[in-house]
Amino acid sequence: MFNENELTFTQVKMLDEEGNIIGNPTITTSDEQLREMYEWMKKARILDQKLLRLQRQGRLGTYAPLSGQEAAQVGSAYALTKEDWVAPSYRDHAASMVHGLPLEQIISYSKGHLYGGKIPEGLRILPVQIIIAAQTLHATGIAYSSKYKGENSVAITYFGDGATSQGDFHEALNFASVFKLPVIFFCQNNQYAISVPLERQMASKTIAQKAVAYGMTGVQVDGNDILAVHEVTKEAIERARNGEGPTLIEAVTYRFGPHTTSDDPTRYRSEEEVKQWSQQKDPLIRLRKYLENKGLWDETKDNQLEESFNDELNELIDVIESKQIPTVDEAFDYVYENKHDLLVEQQEEAKRFLANGGGE
Amino acid sequence: MAQMTMIQAITDAMRVELKRDEKVLIFGEDVGKNGGVFRATEGLQAEFGEDRVFDTPLAESGIGGLAIGLATQGFRPIPEIQFFGFVYEVMDSIAGQMARYHFRTGGKFDMPIVVRSPFGGGVATPEMHADSLEGLMAQTPGLKVVIPSTPYDAKGLLISAIRDNDPVIFLEHMKLYRSFRQEVPEGEYTIELGKADVKREGKDISIITYGAMVHESLKAAEELEKEGYSAEVIDLRTVHPLDIETIVKSVEKTNRAIVVQEAQRQAGIAANVIAEINERAILSLEAPVLRVTAPDTVYPFAQAEPVWLPNYKDVIDTAKKVLTF
Ligand SMILES: Cc1ncc(C[n+]2csc(CCOP(=O)(O)OP(=O)(O)O)c2C)c(N)n1
Ligand SMILES: [Mg+2]
Numbered sequence: 001m002f003n004e005n006e007l008t009f010t011q012v013k014m015l016d017e018e019g020n021i022i023g024n025p026t027i028t029t030s031d032e033q034l035r036e037m038y039e040w041m042k043k044a045r046i047l048d049q050k051l052l053r054l055q056r057q058g059r060l061g062t063y064a065p066l067s068g069q070e071a072a073q074v075g076s077a078y079a080l081t082k083e084d085w086v087a088p089s090y091r092d093h094a095a096s097m098v099h100g101l102p103l104e105q106i107i108s109y110s111k112g113h114l115y116g117g118k119i120p121e122g123l124r125i126l127p128v129q130i131i132i133a134a135q136t137l138h139a140t141g142i143a144y145s146s147k148y149k150g151e152n153s154v155a156i157t158y159f160g161d162g163a164t165s166q167g168d169f170h171e172a173l174n175f176a177s178v179f180k181l182p183v184i185f186f187c188q189n190n191q192y193a194i195s196v197p198l199e200r201q202m203a204s205k206t207i208a209q210k211a212v213a214y215g216m217t218g219v220q221v222d223g224n225d226i227l228a229v230h231e232v233t234k235e236a237i238e239r240a241r242n243g244e245g246p247t248l249i250e251a252v253t254y255r256f257g258p259h260t261t262s263d264d265p266t267r268y269r270s271e272e273e274v275k276q277w278s279q280q281k282d283p284l285i286r287l288r289k290y291l292e293n294k295g296l297w298d299e300t301k302d303n304q305l306e307e308s309f310n311d312e313l314n315e316l317i318d319v320i321e322s323k324q325i326p327t328v329d330e331a332f333d334y335v336y337e338n339k340h341d342l343l344v345e346q347q348e349e350a351k352r353f354l355a356n357g358g359g360e
Numbered sequence: 361m362a363q364m365t366m367i368q369a370i371t372d373a374m375r376v377e378l379k380r381d382e383k384v385l386i387f388g389e390d391v392g393k394n395g396g397v398f399r400a401t402e403g404l405q406a407e408f409g410e411d412r413v414f415d416t417p418l419a420e421s422g423i424g425g426l427a428i429g430l431a432t433q434g435f436r437p438i439p440e441i442q443f444f445g446f447v448y449e450v451m452d453s454i455a456g457q458m459a460r461y462h463f464r465t466g467g468k469f470d471m472p473i474v475v476r477s478p479f480g481g482g483v484a485t486p487e488m489h490a491d492s493l494e495g496l497m498a499q500t501p502g503l504k505v506v507i508p509s510t511p512y513d514a515k516g517l518l519i520s521a522i523r524d525n526d527p528v529i530f531l532e533h534m535k536l537y538r539s540f541r542q543e544v545p546e547g548e549y550t551i552e553l554g555k556a557d558v559k560r561e562g563k564d565i566s567i568i569t570y571g572a573m574v575h576e577s578l579k580a581a582e583e584l585e586k587e588g589y590s591a592e593v594i595d596l597r598t599v600h601p602l603d604i605e606t607i608v609k610s611v612e613k614t615n616r617a618i619v620v621q622e623a624q625r626q627a628g629i630a631a632n633v634i635a636e637i638n639e640r641a642i643l644s645l646e647a648p649v650l651r652v653t654a655p656d657t658v659y660p661f662a663q664a665e666p667v668w669l670p671n672y673k674d675v676i677d678t679a680k681k682v683l684t685f
Contacts, residue, residue, distance in 0.1 A: 112662025165417035195394035328667040
């Protein structure tokens with residue numbers, strides 16, 4: 001007999017809401033690294049708010065905001081080296097940004113550019129995945145390759161709590177543990193899959209415990225505590241690099257905003273609940289307090305960062321918006337390696353059509 | 361009678377059937393409390409309870425499989441696939457299972473399932489949301505595939521689909537959800553599946569189409585009228601099985617035809633319609649039957665969509681080629 005009630009579940013926490021270290025954890029992260037992570041989080045927050053505004057002005061397509069989840073994404077991605085692979089979902093541009101994805105790419109994708117998914121050469125990031133949990137298997141394949149080639153790299157894949165209901169997620173965990181692959185399954189449990197709350201998604205107490213069924217390590221961490229997120233991810237990466245196989249990390253967090261710009265979260269979440277998270281558990285405030293307590297950060301620095309990053313974004317958006325929109329005839333170029341005859345014919349037709357001012 | 365948008369008509373059809381038959385169940389992602397991401401099931405959980413209208417965990421293959429199990433027990437499930445681009449996740453349940461169950465069991469089990477799902481381009485959705493995948497479904501024996509183009513049709517067709525004992529894929533074009541209102545009768549009425557509708561009568565050319573392209577075709581017909589051409593617009597409404605009779609009758613009258621679809625050109629509904637015309641009415645034709653379709657690329661991202669999608673101008677151009685052949 002195996003009974004869930006006999007298991008113990010502890011959530012890893014290191015920083016309390018006032019920015020104080022809880023207890024006596026082993027910390028391998030330097031204050032300088034924490035300051036840098038704070039800057040990433042702050043930038044992610046600014047970018048998020050900017051993109052939301054652009055969307056409201058009709059200058060962006062559907063957008064999935066990430067505010068509230070910065071610590072989970074930044075703290076984990078910051079633990080990677082450039083040799084490691086990231087397999088993200090649609091809400092993970094903070095993680096992708098930390099791993100090197102240019103802002104231009106993130107904005108272009110959100111604007112619905114034809115090749116928003118064309119990740120620059122050399123960057124080990126997969127394109128945004130829309131199909132829930134599909135990327136968990138892709139990361140598993142990447143990890144197989146790493147092991148096969150004897151590389152030192154690991155793969156990390158990001159997904160949500162809802163994704164843990166998909167077959168792909170379970171298949172990925174099973175494959176990864178059977179093959180003992182260097183892959184980290186990083187779940188951002190923001191407690192909702194659009195409108196569906198976690199208790200409707202699963203009957204188990206935690207997501208982390210699902211690791212047990214697959215014979216791998218599972219960790220639940222306070223996803224708004226960047227120090228804890230970073231430490232547990234580092235440990236998982238180390239295990240993966242040492243040939244000890246995959247880890248499932250559940251980072252408990254919350255999205256402050258709507259699921260996407262088409263969603264109305266007031267239909268399924270109470271105002272108090274949102275406030276509780278956004279006012280008391282904001283991951284940025286927690287780390288900022290820690291840094292301020294240590295004299296490593298202050299109001300002036302915060303304002304400066306905000307101003308300079310805003311300027312950078314505005315300039316970039318101007319550049320992107322002044323660029324010519326890719327024309328439809330480009331859509332023909334990447335369907336196959338070599339276009340078949342009918343496609344060539346159709347592309348010629350499209351070119352003629354466009355040259356004659358078609359589609360106006 | 362009430363003025364309704366297509367989405368309201370769809371909700372109304374489900375309300376009528378939930379009320380009439382307690383074997384009708386609705387489930388899917390976000391269909392309960394949230395009333396669906398497009399509000400197609402708005403208010404239904406509150407009215408009929410959480411046992412009959414419920415949110416499932418996030419797993420399309422689970423949703424499809426659950427429907428099959430329930431159908432074997434006499435229920436009439438209406439599973440929703442949140443966007444039809446996610447159908448690949450539930451392809452085995454649809455094409456490998458529900459489409460074959462009646463056949464596999466020598467008629468023992470009916471599969472009175474209606475898989476409802478939004479699809480279609482022109483509304484700037486992210487990748488995998490806009491594709492027209494009715495061709496995949498129409499290629500599968502055992503399925504019926506319905507695509508309404510108006511609020512009135514949507515309600516009558518959906519009620520018929522729910523009452524039908526075979527699995528029906530009911531595809532709702534997102535662009536039509538709220539694009540216009542129409543008089544829709546209260547209470548129940550049905551529109552027979554497998555029957556096309558002549559949306560506009562004409563005598564010079566038949567424009568055979570379905571879904572959002574019905575409206576592009578009607579607009580094209582108006583323009584053609586100004587130039588002295590009388591175009592008949594046929595809305596297939598059910599893309600499988602086809603209403604051969606209506607198609608052939610129209611072509612025999614006009615002697616010319618084009619077929620318009622939003623989907624890519626390759627292996628589509630339009631090709632099938634043309635093959636049927638060629639086999640049954642070739643001697644009535646004064647010109648080859650041409651197609652208006654999207655090109656054979658992967659559905660492009662939002663910014664290229666307005667040009668990529670076929671529109672009424674393409675319909676006019678192609679119609680003229682056939683008219684002046
Ligand atoms: C296969 C598939 N089904 C449904 C959807 C529609 N959808 C997009 S996001 C989402 C909820 C995902 O929830 P979760 O995994 O918790 O991630 P979150 O959005 O909360 O980050 C759904 C149902 C999809 N994109 N792909
Ligand atoms: Mg979630």
